[in-house]
Amino acid sequence: MPEGHTLHRLALDLTDAFAGTHPRVSSPQGRFAESAAIIDGRLCTGAQANGKHLWLEFEDQLLHIHLGLIGKFSLAPPAPPRGEIRVRIASPELAADLSGPQLCVLRTDAELRAQLAKLGPDPLRPDADPDLAWQRIRRSNRPIGALLMDQSVLSGVGNVYRAEVLFRQRIRPHIEGNRLKRKSWQAIWDDLVWLMPQGVRDNRIDTVRDEHTPEAMGRPPRVDDHGGEVYVYRRSQQPCLVCGSRVRTEVLAGRNLFWCGRCQRRS
């Protein structure tokens, strides 16, 4: 379930669990066995995230992980591995099991920096410069709904935050980057900077706030299969929580986009 908030949360949890310790590192599935042996028992100094990239630091070796679409990391008291576990990082108290990652590889500091250099600003990092993203957006004729998903424009936003932040700011997903108003971009960025830390804190994406909360509207909370409270994501054909018209869907940038054609008219 990985958008940027998931990775930042994992970095915090992994740091809490293993920083300053010498965890055992193994590969129950076997596909990471050789590399696991290299860092097994080494001092772990912490974990960090940037966009959807996550890494653990073992002295001069960095374990670089990208969960992709289906990757998962679970932290729990040690138990026999279940399923295809690429990597287990374990202390006597906790085992972190990684399954289905798109990427899981040891890197040097220089190699990792080269990877991260390709990423646009991450709303979850305090040093992020939103103007770097704006300079790309204002020169592009691609729709903002595609640009938000492009990790070289800005990093960490995935399909849920894309749909939800555009809804919350009432922006039409199809407006081209070079026709988007600067203040609209600022509103998107500011909203992500407000929303995503809540995703890290709660470990899920909730975007329905203020007067539109189900409680405020006299309905029981509706939690989507993905585990959060949302306006439009995966709500195609259902009534918009704000105006009641049907939520629309189409594929944009290779992924299912959801939006309200009546509420989202701003550029």
Add this chain to the structure above:
DNA sequence: TAGGGATGGGTAA
């Protein structure tokens, strides 16, 4: 039991 989908992204064409 087979097939499809899922919050991602790299590569080839």
Add this chain to the structure above:
DNA sequence: TACCCCTCCCTAA
């Protein structure tokens, strides 16, 4: 744009 990989889970048959 199409296809591929990664894994798990739900649905239809």
